[in-house]
Amino acid sequence: MSLTEIMSAAGLTLYPIVALVLFLFAFAIVLARVLNKRDANALEQHAHIPLEDDTLTKQNGGAP
Amino acid sequence: MTATTAPTLPREHNDAHAGPMEKFVYDDAIVRKFMLAMLVWGFVGMLVGLIIALQLAVPQLNFGLEFLGYGRLRPLHTNAVIFAFAGNAIFTGVYYSTQRLCKTRMWSDTLSNLHFWGWQAIIVSAALTLPLGITSGKEYAELEWPIDIAIALVWLGCFGVNFTMTLIKRRERHMYVALWFYIASLVTVTVLHVFNSLEMPASLFKSYSVYAGVQDAFMQWWYGHNAVAFFLTTPFLGMMYYFVPKAADKPVYSYRLSIVHFWSLVFIYIWAGPHHLHYTALPQWASTLGMIFSVMLWMPSWGGMINGLLTLRGAWNKVAQDPILKFFVVAITFYGMSTFEGPMLSIKSVNSLSHYTDWTIAHVHGGALGWNGFMAFGMLYYLLPRLFQTQLWSRKLMTYHFWIGTIGIVLYIVSMYTAGIMQGLMWRFFDESGKLQYDFVETVTAIQPLYWIRAIGGLLFLSGVVMAGVNFFMTWKHRPAVYDEPVHEAPALSALYTDPPQPASRLTANTEFGHQGDVVLQGWWHRVWERRPVKFTVMTLAAVVVASLFEQIPLFLIRSNVPSIASVKPYTPLELYGRDIYIAEGCYNCHSQMIRPIFAEVKRYGEYSKPGEFVYDHPFQWGSRRTGPDLAREGGLRSHDWHVRHLEDPRQLIPQSIMPTYAHLLKQDIDFESIQARVRANAMIGVPYGESVKDGVAPQQAREQAKQIAGDLVKQGGYEGLETKKVIALDAYLQRLGTDLFKPADAPAPDKAVSAAQPQKGGTP
Numbered sequence: 001m002s003l004t005e006i007m008s009a010a011g012l013t014l015y016p017i018v019a020l021v022l023f024l025f026a027f028a029i030v031l032a033r034v035l036n037k038r039d040a041n042a043l044e045q046h047a048h049i050p051l052e053d054d055t056l057t058k059q060n061g062g063a064p
Numbered sequence: 065m066t067a068t069t070a071p072t073l074p075r076e077h078n079d080a081h082a083g084p085m086e087k088f089v090y091d092d093a094i095v096r097k098f099m100l101a102m103l104v105w106g107f108v109g110m111l112v113g114l115i116i117a118l119q120l121a122v123p124q125l126n127f128g129l130e131f132l133g134y135g136r137l138r139p140l141h142t143n144a145v146i147f148a149f150a151g152n153a154i155f156t157g158v159y160y161s162t163q164r165l166c167k168t169r170m171w172s173d174t175l176s177n178l179h180f181w182g183w184q185a186i187i188v189s190a191a192l193t194l195p196l197g198i199t200s201g202k203e204y205a206e207l208e209w210p211i212d213i214a215i216a217l218v219w220l221g222c223f224g225v226n227f228t229m230t231l232i233k234r235r236e237r238h239m240y241v242a243l244w245f246y247i248a249s250l251v252t253v254t255v256l257h258v259f260n261s262l263e264m265p266a267s268l269f270k271s272y273s274v275y276a277g278v279q280d281a282f283m284q285w286w287y288g289h290n291a292v293a294f295f296l297t298t299p300f301l302g303m304m305y306y307f308v309p310k311a312a313d314k315p316v317y318s319y320r321l322s323i324v325h326f327w328s329l330v331f332i333y334i335w336a337g338p339h340h341l342h343y344t345a346l347p348q349w350a351s352t353l354g355m356i357f358s359v360m361l362w363m364p365s366w367g368g369m370i371n372g373l374l375t376l377r378g379a380w381n382k383v384a385q386d387p388i389l390k391f392f393v394v395a396i397t398f399y400g401m402s403t404f405e406g407p408m409l410s411i412k413s414v415n416s417l418s419h420y421t422d423w424t425i426a427h428v429h430g431g432a433l434g435w436n437g438f439m440a441f442g443m444l445y446y447l448l449p450r451l452f453q454t455q456l457w458s459r460k461l462m463t464y465h466f467w468i469g470t471i472g473i474v475l476y477i478v479s480m481y482t483a484g485i486m487q488g489l490m491w492r493f494f495d496e497s498g499k500l501q502y503d504f505v506e507t508v509t510a511i512q513p514l515y516w517i518r519a520i521g522g523l524l525f526l527s528g529v530v531m532a533g534v535n536f537f538m539t540w541k542h543r544p545a546v547y548d549e550p551v552h553e554a555p556a557l558s559a560l561y562t563d564p565p566q567p568a569s570r571l572t573a574n575t576e577f578g579h580q581g582d583v584v585l586q587g588w589w590h591r592v593w594e595r596r597p598v599k600f601t602v603m604t605l606a607a608v609v610v611a612s613l614f615e616q617i618p619l620f621l622i623r624s625n626v627p628s629i630a631s632v633k634p635y636t637p638l639e640l641y642g643r644d645i646y647i648a649e650g651c652y653n654c655h656s657q658m659i660r661p662i663f664a665e666v667k668r669y670g671e672y673s674k675p676g677e678f679v680y681d682h683p684f685q686w687g688s689r690r691t692g693p694d695l696a697r698e699g700g701l702r703s704h705d706w707h708v709r710h711l712e713d714p715r716q717l718i719p720q721s722i723m724p725t726y727a728h729l730l731k732q733d734i735d736f737e738s739i740q741a742r743v744r745a746n747a748m749i750g751v752p753y754g755e756s757v758k759d760g761v762a763p764q765q766a767r768e769q770a771k772q773i774a775g776d777l778v779k780q781g782g783y784e785g786l787e788t789k790k791v792i793a794l795d796a797y798l799q800r801l802g803t804d805l806f807k808p809a810d811a812p813a814p815d816k817a818v819s820a821a822q823p824q825k826g827g828t829p
Contacts, residue, residue, distance in 0.1 A: 019614035020356070023331050026607075030327040033587025034320045042591075047315035049240040050306050053164045 083556030086235070088169050089549045094176040095160045096451050099444060101184060102152035103536055106440070107529050108191075109144030112137055114522045120691065121515040123715075123722045131195040133724040135650025139206040140194040145432065146204065148187045150296055153440035155183070155223070157303035158246050160447060162227065165243055165306065166234030167554040175226035182218035186211060197648035198269045202284050202683050204291055205260055209271040212261040220254050231597035235554045237561070239594055241322040244604075245302030247597070248330050251605040252294040255612070260287035264682075266745035267738065270644065274749050277678025278345050278626050281686055282338065282619055286612065289337035296431065297399075298329060300439050304372050304396065307443050311388050317374035321367050328364030330604060332357050334611040339410035342419065343660035344686060345675035347625045351412070353615065358410030365403030372396040387462045391442030394470060398434025402427065417492075420656055420690040422511070423484025426477045433473045433525055441465065441532055448539045453547055457538035461531050469528035475521030483511040483518075492664035500668055504693040509720045563592050629676035630809035634751045635800060637739045637762035638769040642797030644742065645790055646685070649726065656687035657696045657801065670697035670802070677805055680751050692723055697802035704773055705782035707795045729791040730783070734770065736763040769796060 033039075116137050119125045126132040159176065163169060170176050189211050193199070199206040207215070227250060231243065260283050263271035275283050309316050316322055338346060338354030373396055376383060383389040405427050409418050418424060449456050456462065490510060493501040502510075567586050569579035593600045619625050635643060646652070659665055661672040673696050678684055702710075706717065712730055714721040743762040747753040756762045767787075773796055774787035786792050 015614065015618050017353075019611065020335075020353070023335075023611065027328060027331050029584060030590065031324060032585040033590040034323045036585075036587050039587070039591070043319040044315075046238050046240060047309075047319040049165060049236060049238065050161075050242070050309045051313070051315060053310075 083558045085553050086556050087551050087553050088167075088235075089551055090163045091159070091170050091173060091176060092451050092547070092549075094170065094173070094180060095156055095447070097180050098152050098156040098159060099447060099451065100536070101180070102149060102156055102440060103444070103529070103533055105144055105148030105152060105187060106437075107526070107533060109141060109149050110522070110526045110529055112141040112144060114519065114526055116141055117515065117519045117522050119724070120722055121512060121519060123724055126724050128725055128727065130197070130649075130726075130728045133649060133726075135653050135724070136195050136197055136648075138653045139199060139203075139650060140191065142204055143190050143194065143206065144187070146291070146295065147190070150300075150432075150436050150440070151183065153436070153443070154249070154295070154299040154303075155179070156440075156447070157307065157443055158227065158299065160451075161242055161303065161306040162230055162246065165236065165240045166230055167236045167552070168230060168234050170226055171229035171233055172226050175222045179218060179222035179226065182214065182222055186214050186218060189214070193269070197650075199648060199650065200261075200263060200271055200273065200683065201647035201650075201652060201685065202260070202273065202280075202287075203652070203688060204288050205257075205284070208269055209261070209263045209265050210268065212257070212263070216254070216258060216261075219250075219257070224250050224254065228597065228601065234597075235556055237557060237595050239597060239600065240305070241316075241319065241326060242302040242305040243597075244326050244600065245298045245305065247601050248326070248604050248608075249294050249299040249302070251601055252290060252298075252334070252608045255605070255608060256287045256290050256294065260284060264745045264749045266741045270738075270742065270745075272742075272745050272749060273683035275682070276750070277681045277684050278347075278675045279620055280682065280684040281341055281344065281678075282346060282350065282616070284684070285340040286334075286337040286616070289340060290334055292431075293329065293333040293336075296436055297333075300399075300436055301325070301329075301368060303439060303443060304368075304392070304399075307439075307446055308372055308375050308392050308396070311386070311392060311442070311446055312376050312379045312382060314375055314377075314379055317371050317377060321371045325364055325368040325371060328367075329361075330607050331611070332361050332364065334608050335615060336361060336410065338615075339415065340688065341686075342410075342412050342415045343662060344658050345673050345678065347619065347675075350615065350619055350625075355410050355412060359407045362404060362407040365406075366400060369396055369400035369403065372399070387459065387466045388442050388445045390466050391438045391445065394466075395435050395438035395442060398430055398438065398473075402431035402435055405430070416660070416662055417488045418484060419660075420688070421484035421488040422480040422514075422689075423488065424689065426480035426484055429480065430473070430477045433469075433476065437473075437525070438469065441469070441528075444532060444536070448536065452539050452543040454539060454542045454544065457535050457542065461535050465528040465531040465535075468524050468531070472521045472524030472526075472528065475524065476518055477521075479514040479517035479521065483514040486514075487511050491668070492662070494664070500664065504668070505718055505720045508691070508722060512722075563595070564588065626675045626679065628679065629674060629805065631807040632677055632679060632804040634680045634746070634753060635797065636765060636769055637743050637756055638734075638766040638773075638793050639797045639800045640742055640746065641734060641739050641766060642790075642793035642795065643685075645729065645794045646797055647683075651695075652685045652687045654687075654689065654691035654723070656690050656694045658686040659694055659696045665694075669694045671805065673802075674805065677802070680746075682746060682749060682751070695798065695801055699799050699801040699803035703780045703782075704777040704795050704799070705780040707798055708777060708782055708786065708791055711791055711794065726791070726794075729794060730786065730789055732790045733788050734766070734790055734793050736766055736788075739763050739766050766793075773799075 115125070115132075116134050119134050119137075123134075126134065130136070159170060186207075190207055193208060193211070194206060198208050200208055227246065231239065231247075262274045264274055265271040273280050273283075305316055305322060335357035336354050338350045339358045340354075342351050342355070344351075373393065376389065376393065379389075383393055408414055409424070409427060445456065445462050487507045487510070490502045490507040491504075495501045567583060567588050569582045570586075571579055571582050574582070593603060634640075657673075659669045659672045666672055708730070710717050711726040713725045713727065714723040740760065740762045743753050743756050747757045753762075756765060770792045771787045773792050774785075777786060777792075778784050
């Protein structure tokens with residue numbers, strides 16, 4: 001019996017719908033992490049990372 | 065410089081466990097190279113786009129030269145603007161921002177440069193092979209197998225390794241969200257490219273997709289849609305999350321929202337591809353699944369758009385004064401428009417009208433010109449003074465670029481929306497006697513004026529690119545004799561660092577499962593991922609791969625998804641060669657081979673297409689746009705003589721036709737000896753060619769069929785002496801299209817199928 005025959009007989013038509021539910025569940029967990037209020041300060045700090053490029057210590061290293 | 069004050073929570077480099085201070089210099093030379101390449105290829109790609117836009121208005125503009133034909137240049141345009149312009153824009157943004165977000169130089173200068181030169185070599189090879197008709201015939205993945213291998217090596221081996229090692233060697237513990245988007249792009253594009261490009265080579269420049277028909281279509285649009293997602297969306301979102309805060313000098317509006325934005329795109333986008341195949345021979349469950357996930361994409365996409373726009377809260381006065389912010393605002397607005405329109409077009413009832421029309425072209429260009437183009441140019445103008453260490457040469461020219469580009473986009477998309485909706489409605493319009501109101505060519509003639517407006521819009525946008533080029537050159541000209549390379553200092557990540565301990569459950573009375581669930585919901589595990597690039601990359605890859613497998617395994621392994629049809633047989637060797645000509649000339653860019661089960665369509669083209677009709681189609685040729693009519697049931701509709709004369713010059717039979725001439729096919733010889741390798745390559749991937757795979761059999765069969773068709777052609781009053789010319793092979797293929805469905809199940813086997821090329825229903829139009 002080939003793999004195709006096994007899969008065809010396995011009744012997997014609901015398979016993608018189950019996956020949809022699983023993915024929504026995984027997404028809900030991520031949402032829970034994001035809405036965790038204890039992280040507010042850290043998240044605010046992370047948001048500022050791009051703005052810190054220019055506050056790094058700089059020295060003139062190259063030629064003028 | 066910063067107008068806002070960062071919170072005072074101690075960061076790792078401020079705390080007791082920070083590593084020793086280290087000095088480093090950013091590699092901006094590589095960013096300058098990618099930025100120049102972005103501009104140059106952007107000009108080339110958009111110029112080719114303008115040329116083919118004009119060819120649709122004036123078909124003679126290919127000057128009768130085969131390598132300037134629409135079908136060959138359109139893939140060059142799409143590949144150039146996607147992989148050359150947008151690709152180099154991505155690398156410009158990634159190389160600049162990654163170094164700064166990680167507080168480190170790129171891990172390897174050698175890999176950076178190999179990446180740059182390797183990518184440019186790939187672009188040049190695409191620019192040479194596509195006009196020569198060397199193509200695998202799958203939209204947005206046309207490049208042949210040696211170039212596919214080069215892409216995988218450069219993308220993963222040079223860019224992927226260098227980027228990942230830079231993350232590992234970073235000096236900022238938390239990976240900023242822009243880096244997450246870059247990670248998702250890296251891993252997903254790798255998976256998409258590798259699996260969609262699995263091909264069986266027949267020669268150095270010819271291969272066949274290992275997938276056939278329905279499955280090939282599914283793989284192609286899994287790739288095609290997610291190339292939009294993970295090449296044209298996620299990396300640009302990463303750039304948005306870095307460059308918009310930098311340009312506005314304000315942190316992103318909501319970091320929480322950016323996390324939701326990221327994971328929802330990763331979880332949802334990968335499923336949406338089948339919405340490109342509504343009402344086709346794809347199983348309905350797959351099509352519906354694609355539609356549902358596409359509609360679900362609307363909310364997170366708009367969350368991201370709102371996050372980008374609200375980053376400018378309290379800074380709108382800057383937008384009024386700063387053209388860079390104007391570019392970004394329009395780009396984000398187009399992102400919002402495109403991500404609203406995309407889910408709308410994925411709804412089946414809307415798609416039945418929009419599909420195969422210029423509505424799709426309008427949608428694509430709103431995203432490409434507005435979102436990708438303006439993000440790239442906003443970034444360019446932000447970087448020019450910083451990378452060339454001098455003032456931008458002309459702020460006024462930058463402003464002109466913004467306005468001329470914006471007007472160009474509006475002209476382009478409004479004309480294409482109008483053309484698309486108008487033609488879609490005309491295709492399904494019946495007169496009072498129940499007949500179709502319009503011939504196909506009348507629907508083409510009706511939208512001709514709109515093609516001119518589109519060309520004007522494209523010309524304006526291209527003019528803006530020229531302005532950017534002038535500004536680039538003049539700014540570069542005023543650069544210092546030697547670039548200053550500031551040495552930065554930041555503490556290394558401490559080797560003593562340990563992740564915070566797993567939190568305790570907040571519940572007082574519950575089951576063990578409940579306590580575990582509460583711990584998971586506190587999200588500590590995600591905070592750990594955010595500090596671990598390899599783990600984060602693996603988890604992102606897992607999300608993408610698992611979703612893909614959930615969708616693909618049933619389609620590939622459940623037999624009922626592609627019911628076989630006993631009368632459908634492989635193409636004869638000559639028809640296979642003719643099909644290769646069809647692919648090489650890029651006919652699929654204008655003609656579909658998929659009749660949807662829609663009344664007006666069946667009325668116009670005949671019996672709707674069945675999945676089992678395409679089981680030997682490596683690759684599938686369903687197309688995505690009907691600039692010309694569908695050809696799924698073309699076989700036997702017209703005489704050989706009609707096809708030959710039509711290919712020689714379409715306007716000698718249909719004066720209003722905008723199809724290019726293919727007179728060269730009447731002069732060029734069939735390479736009969738190459739047919740054996742083509743047949744064998746198809747046999748290797750499951751096409752039952754029987755005796756035809758034996759040495760010399762396939763070319764002999766092809767010669768016999770060509771001689772027979774050429775004889776019939778002469779009897780029909782056609783040209784003499786064409787039995788060795790390519791036009792005969794292409795005619796043989798066209799005469800076979802869609803005919804097997806109506807043959808008895810015991811039709812001749814392919815090795816005896818010379819007569820199969822005979823028209824089933826003769827007659828000239």
